[in-house]
Amino acid sequence: MPARPIVIVGTGGSGRETLQIIRAIERQSPNTWALTGMVGRDVSHPERLTRLNVTYLGDPETLAARMPEVVGWSFVVGIADNRARRDLTLRLVEQGLEPATLIHPSVIIGDDVEIGAGTTVGPNGVITTNVRIGEGVQVNIACVISHDTTIGDYAFLGDSVTLAGDVTIEAGASLYSGTRVIPERRIGRDAVVGAGAVVTHDVPPGVTVMGVPARPVH
Amino acid sequence: MPARPIVIVGTGGSGRETLQIIRAIERQSPNTWALTGMVGRDVSHPERLTRLNVTYLGDPETLAARMPEVVGWSFVVGIADNRARRDLTLRLVEQGLEPATLIHPSVIIGDDVEIGAGTTVGPNGVITTNVRIGEGVQVNIACVISHDTTIGDYAFLGDSVTLAGDVTIEAGASLYSGTRVIPERRIGRDAVVGAGAVVTHDVPPGVTVMGVPARPVH
Amino acid sequence: MPARPIVIVGTGGSGRETLQIIRAIERQSPNTWALTGMVGRDVSHPERLTRLNVTYLGDPETLAARMPEVVGWSFVVGIADNRARRDLTLRLVEQGLEPATLIHPSVIIGDDVEIGAGTTVGPNGVITTNVRIGEGVQVNIACVISHDTTIGDYAFLGDSVTLAGDVTIEAGASLYSGTRVIPERRIGRDAVVGAGAVVTHDVPPGVTVMGVPARPVH
Numbered sequence: 079m080p081a082r083p084i085v086i087v088g089t090g091g092s093g094r095e096t097l098q099i100i101r102a103i104e105r106q107s108p109n110t111w112a113l114t115g116m117v118g119r120d121v122s123h124p125e126r127l128t129r130l131n132v133t134y135l136g137d138p139e140t141l142a143a144r145m146p147e148v149v150g151w152s153f154v155v156g157i158a159d160n161r162a163r164r165d166l167t168l169r170l171v172e173q174g175l176e177p178a179t180l181i182h183p184s185v186i187i188g189d190d191v192e193i194g195a196g197t198t199v200g201p202n203g204v205i206t207t208n209v210r211i212g213e214g215v216q217v218n219i220a221c222v223i224s225h226d227t228t229i230g231d232y233a234f235l236g237d238s239v240t241l242a243g244d245v246t247i248e249a250g251a252s253l254y255s256g257t258r259v260i261p262e263r264r265i266g267r268d269a270v271v272g273a274g275a276v277v278t279h280d281v282p283p284g285v286t287v288m289g290v291p292a293r294p295v296h
Numbered sequence: 297m298p299a300r301p302i303v304i305v306g307t308g309g310s311g312r313e314t315l316q317i318i319r320a321i322e323r324q325s326p327n328t329w330a331l332t333g334m335v336g337r338d339v340s341h342p343e344r345l346t347r348l349n350v351t352y353l354g355d356p357e358t359l360a361a362r363m364p365e366v367v368g369w370s371f372v373v374g375i376a377d378n379r380a381r382r383d384l385t386l387r388l389v390e391q392g393l394e395p396a397t398l399i400h401p402s403v404i405i406g407d408d409v410e411i412g413a414g415t416t417v418g419p420n421g422v423i424t425t426n427v428r429i430g431e432g433v434q435v436n437i438a439c440v441i442s443h444d445t446t447i448g449d450y451a452f453l454g455d456s457v458t459l460a461g462d463v464t465i466e467a468g469a470s471l472y473s474g475t476r477v478i479p480e481r482r483i484g485r486d487a488v489v490g491a492g493a494v495v496t497h498d499v500p501p502g503v504t505v506m507g508v509p510a511r512p513v514h
Numbered sequence: 515m516p517a518r519p520i521v522i523v524g525t526g527g528s529g530r531e532t533l534q535i536i537r538a539i540e541r542q543s544p545n546t547w548a549l550t551g552m553v554g555r556d557v558s559h560p561e562r563l564t565r566l567n568v569t570y571l572g573d574p575e576t577l578a579a580r581m582p583e584v585v586g587w588s589f590v591v592g593i594a595d596n597r598a599r600r601d602l603t604l605r606l607v608e609q610g611l612e613p614a615t616l617i618h619p620s621v622i623i624g625d626d627v628e629i630g631a632g633t634t635v636g637p638n639g640v641i642t643t644n645v646r647i648g649e650g651v652q653v654n655i656a657c658v659i660s661h662d663t664t665i666g667d668y669a670f671l672g673d674s675v676t677l678a679g680d681v682t683i684e685a686g687a688s689l690y691s692g693t694r695v696i697p698e699r700r701i702g703r704d705a706v707v708g709a710g711a712v713v714t715h716d717v718p719p720g721v722t723v724m725g726v727p728a729r730p731v732h
Contacts, residue, residue, distance in 0.1 A: 091661035091679045091697075095642045098624035126644050126662075129626045184622060186402060186419045188316035190347045201622045201640045202658075204419050204437050206313045208344050219640045219658045220676075222420075222437045222455045222473075225309035226344075237658045238676040238694070240438075240456040242473040242491065243309045255658075255678040256694035256712065258456070258474035258492045261309075273678065274694045274712030274726050276474065276492030290492050290508045290726045404620060404637045406534035408565045422637045422655050424531045426562050440655045440673045443527035444562075458656075458674040460691040460709065461527045476674070476692035476710045479527075494692065494710030508710050508726045 081112035084152040084178055087138055087166055089118030089127060092216070093156030096198055097132060099182045100154075106183040114151065117141060138166060142173055149174035154198060158216060160250050160268075164232040167196050167214050177214065194231065212249065224261075236273065248283065257292075299330035302370040302396055305356055305384055307336030307345060310434070311374030314416055315350060317400045318372075324401040332369065335359060356384060360391055367392035372416060376434060378468050378486075382450040385414050385432050395432065412449065430467065442479075454491065466501065475510075517548035520588040520614055523574055523602055525554030525563060528652070529592030532634055533568060535618045536590075542619040550587065553577060574602060578609055585610035590634060594652060596686050596704075600668040603632050603650050613650065630667065648685065660697075672709065684719065693728075 084100065086093050093116055103110055115133030117140060127134050135141075141148050153175045155163045167177055177196030181187070185203040193199070194213035202220040205211075209223055212231035217223070219237040227241050230249030237255040246264040247253065253265065254273040265271060266283030275292040286295045302318065304311050311334055321328055333351030335358060345352050353359075359366050371393045373381045385395055395414030399405070403421040411417070412431035420438040423429075427441055430449035435441070437455040445459050448467030453459075455473040464482040465471070471483065472491040483489060484501030493510040504513045520536065522529050529552055539546055551569030553576060563570050571577075577584050589611045591599045603613055613632030617623070621639040629635070630649035638656040641647075645659055648667035653659070655673040663677050666685030671677075673691040682700040683689070689701065690709040701707060702719030711728040722731045 091642075091644075094644065095624070095661055098642055101625065102622070126626070130643065131625075182622075186320070186400075188313070189319070189349075190344070202420060202438075202638060206309075206316055206437070207348065208309075208312065219642070219660065220438070220638075220656070224437065224455060225313055237660060237678055238456070238674070240474050242455055255696065256676050260473065260491045272712075273696045273714070276490075278491070288727075291506075404538070404618075406531070407537070407567075408562070420638060420656075424527075424534055424655070425566065426527075426530065438656070442655065442673060443531055456674070458692050460673055478691065478709045494708075496709070509724075 079109075081109040082152050082178075083114050084111045084154065085114045085135065085141065085148075085175075086116040086154055086156050087118065087170070088120075088156035089116050089134065090120045090157070092158045093118055094126065094130060095200065095218075096154055096156030096180065097130060099180050099198060099200065102183050102201070103180065111152070111178075138170075141170065141175070145173065150176065152176050152178040154178045154180055154196065155214070156198070158234060160216075160232045160234050160252060163214055163216065164250075167232075200237070218255070230267070251281075297327075299327040300370050300396075301332050302329045302372065303332045303353065303359065303366075303393075304334040304372055304374050305336065305388070306338075306374035307334050307352065308338045308375070310376045311336055312344065312348060313418065313436075314372055314374030314398065315348060317398050317416060317418065320401050320419070321398065329370070329396075356388075359388065359393070363391065368394065370394050370396040372396045372398055372414065373432070374416070376452060378434075378450045378452050378470060381432055381434065382468075385450075418455070436473070448485070469499075515545075517545040518588050518614075519550050519586075520547045520590065521550045521571065521577065521584075521611075522552040522590055522592050523554065523606070524556075524592035525552050525570065526556045526593070528594045529554055530562065530566060531636065531654075532590055532592030532616065533566060535616050535634060535636065538619050538637070539616065547588070547614075574606075577606065577611070581609065586612065588612050588614040590614045590616055590632065591650070592634070594670060596652075596668045596670050596688060599650055599652065600686075603668075636673070654691070666703070687717075 115135040181199045182201040188207040196214040199217040200219040205223045214232040222240040224243040227245045229247040234252040243261040248267040250268040253271040256274045259277040269281045270286040272288030276290040278291040333353040399417045400419040406425040414432040417435040418437040423441045432450045440458040442461040447465040452470040461479040466485040468486040471489040474492045477495040488504040490506030494508040496509040551571040617635045618637040624643040632650040635653040636655040641659045650668045658676040660679035663681045665683040670688040679697040684703040686704040689707040692710045695713040705717045706722040708724030712726040714727040
């Protein structure tokens, strides 16, 4: 089967880390992806792309301009902001592109795990069993997602997040780096958990919490 | 050598994560274990076992009922509660079963490390050097156990626990997910460390601590 | 190419963990290093070296006494204290030894990463892209170093440290185990971050911070 063309949307840190996932997949399973290049608005550091030897294709609108060539291409949105990731994903799907699910080859995934379209999982993650991860989720580096956990669409897990089992993360929630959630807790839709927080109580939708234990920020 | 028959005791999250360890060992070293099935009292979610394509053998008492067939079988207790894990282990040993030591193939273990019978170590752990881990200990996912550390029998380490060196964990102590212990500290017998705590002082036997830095909870 | 002779400076926990890195490299890439032995002042536990089957060569001064034999040998300083590591490194370089850069084979390193001479990176680390790490840095176990991060010479990262992107660690700073730094923060020269702290503000040079969020300690 020929390699599928893919484009990365986002040229910031998140997009360039997504590139590392694709290249690790390429080393493990050659000819899976044919990377066309990266699109994005952030061109403040063009040398960072140059040093990665990757083609910059312009801003996301350029994909629409290249229709119908891009129809059937795969894409992945390497942008940490959940709303921007979702909006771009929906727009590109409308244009006929297909969201890719990208999992770094080092990730350890158990049985009975489902991961949605457009979701990325960074290096050294562990996902055990009876886990459902929705669409367009960004799971960053070294996250631990234990048994019986559900993560809704377009959520965000920063680096080194640990969900200790029976956890529910609703759509659009953001858990920043190093947060821990004890078992059987629920993080509501579009809630935000600050870096390093330890979640011991449910977090209502839209609420921001921080600290150990995590408390709402007013 | 033929694969040894093994049974998992515990059908909750911990038991099903133990199943993932056995299956990972199977992929790495085929014919090490012949999994007979799982026993446990928790049958509230039978579909979770069905989806794992694993045989449910009934509650732990069924093993006694199947004597002498089970004599010489190996077993592992996938139950997070230290006392329950110990009690079941001792009873099954009396019945002639043998506790298995199960280490996920991804774990990195250095020289001069001893790990006791019935102990499990989950994926992505690191254990460096001059470390002694007792019997029936549960070391969950992505734990870091540094040099010159001792862990007593039937202790529990949750996911992403880091012991930074010269640490002593006495028998029966529980360190919940994401806790860190600085060097040269001692966690007393049956003590409990709450999720995400940072232990900077010794914790006396039986005491519960939480927070950053960890303080006793009254 | 023949294996290069190398000596480990430091016989405490850090030195013995460095030995584990060398042995892991040996298993992955035989004949890279020919370990001559370990030098160090700490001989309080000689049995720990005996059990590792490693030769104890005496204190660091013995290397000078063995001139010119040692000229051209490689060395690595396995000592956590930044100043001691730097002073020993500079002295041994004067004597004609060459600092080795040692990266555990399990470490995942992306494109556009530079790591200086004499730096060690422990097992299960992840370093993504556009990262510069200076000379003589000690990066311990399971650290996550995200995009666009710079770490100065003779800095120290304990176990399970997470730098979430665009972080600057200046020379000689020490981040103890389990600390997290949110994006775009700067840890000043010789600053100290206590174990488990979450850094949300810049830390000035020489200042010690602790807690969640990290605050200066007076």
